[in-house]
Amino acid sequence: MKIIYEGKAKRLYPTDNPLEVLMEFKDDATAFNGKKKAVFDNKGRINKQITLLLYQFLEKAGVQTHFVRDHDETKMIVQRVDIIPIEFVVRNVVAGSLSKRIGLEEGAALTRPIVEYYYKNDDLGDPMIAPDHIRALNLATDDELERIRDEALTINRLLTGFFRDAGLRLVDFKVEFGRRHPDLQDIVLADEISPDTCRIWDLETNEILDKDRFRRDLGQVMESYQRIWERISGHAAHC
């Protein structure tokens, strides 16, 4: 099958409908801008299931996403979008690069969520950027940026509650947005929401259950992803 785009963890294929593409979740995992690599059997399947469940939950709550319909074990049909090359990171608890940047201990709760912007550019190593840089690079208008920031905070509020009810702590996560074809006017949530792109800890014990298990060589990567899946699918079945 012809590939439209291949990233580190996903592939896109054309469909008969020019406004829709097939998004495949790969078993490949990378960290540190691709410097560390591994393949985990079943990761694509679990991440697709988790993204699907979270997209369906968010859509029900009024968040517009590029999701169209499920396809098979590792693929879903999504609307064709032009991805805005900004990674929006929302944080509820200090962890990862924030801990290094501002010197607060990992695990410290934030009194209100922090939103950060990273320029999606592998050659530059995805640097953090400020709204003035977004303007200088013409990535989004002030109005678009404000609307996307508000949407990212809404998604955070919804997902934090959803994970909490499933016995999990949403520490932080990364989301991406895209301009929907054909007119590129609507901006919608795109890409994936999975343990690859979120930090998720056990609510009681703070045990790490996300991709940090791979980044930090903690072992039991897929077992932890599976535990997240079991908790959230069990919770979703009751709501």
Ligand code: TMP
């Ligand atoms: P960070 O603490 O390393 O900046 O990561 C913040 C969040 O963003 C964390 O949930 C992991 C996610 N993330 C990605 O999804 N892709 C990336 O390339 C990076 C660096 C982080």
Ligand code: ASP
């Ligand atoms: N996915 C990113 C990469 O490989 C980094 C990460 O998630 O830590 O560069």
